[in-house]
Each structure stands twice: as C-alpha cells, then as structure tokens.
Amino acid sequence: MTVSKTSEKSSEKPTDAAKGRKDASEPQAEALQLGELSEQLGYVLKRAQLKVFENFLRCMASLQLTPAQFSVLLLVEKNPGRNQTEIASTLGILRPNFVAMLDNLESRDLCARIRSTNDRRSHILVLTDKGKAVLARAKKLVATKHEARLNDLLGQANREALIGMLAKIANEF
Amino acid sequence: MTVSKTSEKSSEKPTDAAKGRKDASEPQAEALQLGELSEQLGYVLKRAQLKVFENFLRCMASLQLTPAQFSVLLLVEKNPGRNQTEIASTLGILRPNFVAMLDNLESRDLCARIRSTNDRRSHILVLTDKGKAVLARAKKLVATKHEARLNDLLGQANREALIGMLAKIANEF
DNA sequence: CGATATTTGGTATGGTCCATAACAATTATC
DNA sequence: GATAATTGTTATGGACCATACCAAATATCG
Numbered sequence: 546m547t548v549s550k551t552s553e554k555s556s557e558k559p560t561d562a563a564k565g566r567k568d569a570s571e572p573q574a575e576a577l578q579l580g581e582l583s584e585q586l587g588y589v590l591k592r593a594q595l596k597v598f599e600n601f602l603r604c605m606a607s608l609q610l611t612p613a614q615f616s617v618l619l620l621v622e623k624n625p626g627r628n629q630t631e632i633a634s635t636l637g638i639l640r641p642n643f644v645a646m647l648d649n650l651e652s653r654d655l656c657a658r659i660r661s662t663n664d665r666r667s668h669i670l671v672l673t674d675k676g677k678a679v680l681a682r683a684k685k686l687v688a689t690k691h692e693a694r695l696n697d698l699l700g701q702a703n704r705e706a707l708i709g710m711l712a713k714i715a716n717e718f
Numbered sequence: 719m720t721v722s723k724t725s726e727k728s729s730e731k732p733t734d735a736a737k738g739r740k741d742a743s744e745p746q747a748e749a750l751q752l753g754e755l756s757e758q759l760g761y762v763l764k765r766a767q768l769k770v771f772e773n774f775l776r777c778m779a780s781l782q783l784t785p786a787q788f789s790v791l792l793l794v795e796k797n798p799g800r801n802q803t804e805i806a807s808t809l810g811i812l813r814p815n816f817v818a819m820l821d822n823l824e825s826r827d828l829c830a831r832i833r834s835t836n837d838r839r840s841h842i843l844v845l846t847d848k849g850k851a852v853l854a855r856a857k858k859l860v861a862t863k864h865e866a867r868l869n870d871l872l873g874q875a876n877r878e879a880l881i882g883m884l885a886k887i888a889n890e891f
Numbered sequence: 892c893g894a895t896a897t898t899t900g901g902t903a904t905g906g907t908c909c910a911t912a913a914c915a916a917t918t919a920t921c
Numbered sequence: 922g923a924t925a926a927t928t929g930t931t932a933t934g935g936a937c938c939a940t941a942c943c944a945a946a947t948a949t950c951g
Contacts, residue, residue, distance in 0.1 A: 577808045580796035585860075586868060587770050587785050589881055592810070592888035594763045600891055601760050612760050613937095623753035630899065635750045637765070639939065644901060658900095666899040666946045687758075695759060698890060699883055708762055710872055710880050715765035717871060718773055786908095803928065812910065817930060831929095839917045839928040 604690040608683050613638075614650060615687070618680045621656055621670045628667035629658070655679055777863040781856050786811075787823060788860070791853045794829055794843045801840035802831070828852055 582588050601612050610618070613636075620632055633643035647670075650656045655676035658668035672680065695704045755761050774785050783791070786809075793805055806816035820843075823829045828849035831841035845853065868877045 577793065577797045577800060577804060579808070580792060581857075582789055582792050582796075583885060584881060585789070585792075586865060586881065587767070587774050588789055589884040589888055590763070590767045590770055591785070593884040593891070594760070594767045595810075596888055596891040597760050597763055612764070616755055616758070616761055619753060619755050619758075620750065623755075624750045627750060628899075631750060635752070637768075640900070641902080641940085642938065664899080664947070668900070684754075692759060694891065695887075698886060703879075703883060706876075707880065707883050708757060708759065710876060711762040711766040712756060713871060714868075715762055715769055718766070718769040718867065801928075813929070814911085814931080815909065837918070837928080841929070 600694065601687070601691055604686050605683060608679055608686065610679075610683055613646065615680075615683055617646065617650065618655065618672065618676060618683070622672050622677070622680055625671060626669055628661065628664075628669055630667070632670055650676075773867065774860070774864055777859050778856060781852055781859065783852070783856055786819065788853075788856055790819065790823065791828065791845065791849060791856070795845050795850070795853060798844060799842055801834065801837075801842055803840070805843055823849075 598612055601615075605611075605615065616636055617632065620636060621627070624632070629643055629647065630640055633640050638646070647656070647658065651658060654673050656670055656672050659671055661667045661669050695707075699707060771785055774788075778784075778788065789809055790805065793809060794800070797805070802816055802820065803813055806813050811819070820829070820831065824831060827846050829843055829845050832844055834840045834842050868880075872880060
C-alpha cells in the first residue's frame, strides 16, 4: 500500500490559487480519485500507522524515544529479570537486531544488561533509575499528548473499540 | 513499537510439553506480561498492519503483487492520463523511489509510460491490457480472500467502522 | 563423566524501504 | 531571451528487517 512519511510539503507556494492565470482552464490541477483505495484495509491501516508514529515521535522529541524504544522500556519495566531473547521475541524483534538497540539504550543509561548467575550466557535486562524516570515522563507525555488525541478525535468509546479490533486483527488474522 | 515480521517459528519441537522433565518446577517459561503495551495505539496498530500485509502477500502470491504495487495499479486505473509525479505523490511515494517501482511493473508489462505530447517532460501512466486483466484478478482475490476475512472476524458493521476510524486518523491525526 | 546438541548474545552481511541531493531535458515566468 | 521551476532519473545514505554464522555456556544423554 505504499504510503511513506513524505514531509507533506504541499502548498509551499501559491502556485495557482494566488496567481489568477489561466483562470477557468486549469482550476487547481484536479486532485486524483482514490477510488477503491480508500476502502482497502491495508492502505488505510498503513497510512494511519504512519501518522500515529509520526505524532508519537513529535510528542517524544524531548525524550528522544522511538516507538520501538518506548515499547522495550515498557516491557522491561513490566517484566524484570528477563533476558534479551525473551524481551526481543515478545516484541517481534530478532535477536541480532536487538543488540544495537540495547547498545543505544544502555549507552544512554536507560537500561542495563546484567549477567545472569543462573545461566551465564544470558543477560538480564533492568531499567536504571534514570530509565525509570524517563519512562515515567514518557508515559505521561504519551497519555496526555498522544493517546489523548484519539479521544478528542474518536471519543472514548470508539477509541476502545478501535484498539480492541486492532488487537483482534493482530492476534487472529 | 517494534513488531517485525518474524516468521513465528514457535512450537517447532516439543521442547517441554512432550518431555515430562522438571514437571512442576518450570511449566512453560511463563509468557511475558504485555502490560500497558496492549493498550498502546501505535503498538497494536503496527502489529495489525504487519499481519494484514502478510496476509495480503499470501493472497496475492499467484499474481506476485505487493500492497504498494496493487495500490499503484488501482490508482492508475482510476486516474488515466496522469503522470508519475501525480500518481506517486498521492500514494506518498517519493518520485525517486517510484522509478524502480515503475520499471518493475513496466518490465512485467502491467503498465506503460507514455511521453506526453503536451509536456514532453512528463510520462503519462497507463495500464496495459495485461495490467488490466491482472488487476481485475487481483481485485477478486483481495475481495474474496483478504477483505472477506475482516467480515468473518469483525462483522460487516464493525469492519466499516474500523475503516472509517482509520481513515479519520490517517487524515486528521 | 564426556560427546553432542541446544541456547544465548553477538557479528557480519544483504535486502528493502525511505529520504535527500543533484542533474539533464523541458517548460514556465517575466 | 535569461532565469526559475518542473519532470524523470541517478546516486547515495540511513533505518529497518532477515539470514547465516560464531564462541561461550548450558542442556542432553549415552
């Protein structure tokens, strides 16, 4: 379904509307017809997902947390004492790709790898104090600036219904 | 929110269930708690989107069409006589990235670039006969094998409500 | 016990998608 | 007619995803 994060630089300069040239012949380049595309589940899903991620990044700009990083911090906080493989796999991240991600979080002192005493192969993941503090602030930002927007847009009931349907798709489709 | 297309190779071998070792001590490694993650809009949106795309690709395996390619064919069919820039931008594709995509579709004889006589810079996009035929078959596959699954899962009314809400997010978020 | 298989974290690597800069040809602007 | 803007294109780099492979540690089982 395509749909990239194009910066939406439309309407930069008054190309036609302001300059009354060729008045009636070419109004404003006639927008294309989306047609059946606007009914395609995948298309609208992807577009919505991009917008949501975009907004998420803006809300978290002060904390410099991506959606993926936020989800890792959330999961580590909720499941202390787990190792990299467990955290990564439940998030759908492949272990090799999880390494650089953790390197990043660890270098920023948000979480730490601790060699397990039971199984000296595995690294137990823990949030640092700074990590906990940052996550707490992140949660507030997400709740007030991000998720709150859904309520404004859809209303509480619809918001919950939407999340529920998406979860159902994610699990049973 | 992470969430990749991991091949879900779970339950490959009967690691624990079959071999009755350490019976009650370690049941089955206790699944992690998702916690607030399952309420995060971005997380559930991304997971759903991946599942939908995955299913889309399976349904279209016989035609070898990706979601992006399908959307291009749909849009070209609905808007004949448009050039690359117009088609690409309405789909959120940057012009440079659209070139290789069109090269692919054109090499498969699904669509064609035609030099415009009005503006000899631009390429008018058209579906070939084969392209029209493939698109027609693609539409049927999507309708019967892909979109129909949503009705089975959510019901007609919920399906429409979902699409509507996603469209609203895509446009107004 | 000891040989073999499995698991864990990690590296290397390639693919795909997305984004920016730059360019030639053509057209628009003034 | 000189300058600016547009179109398709190439080149290129980044982010993300996926696979193969490796060493260390552990599990398995003869």
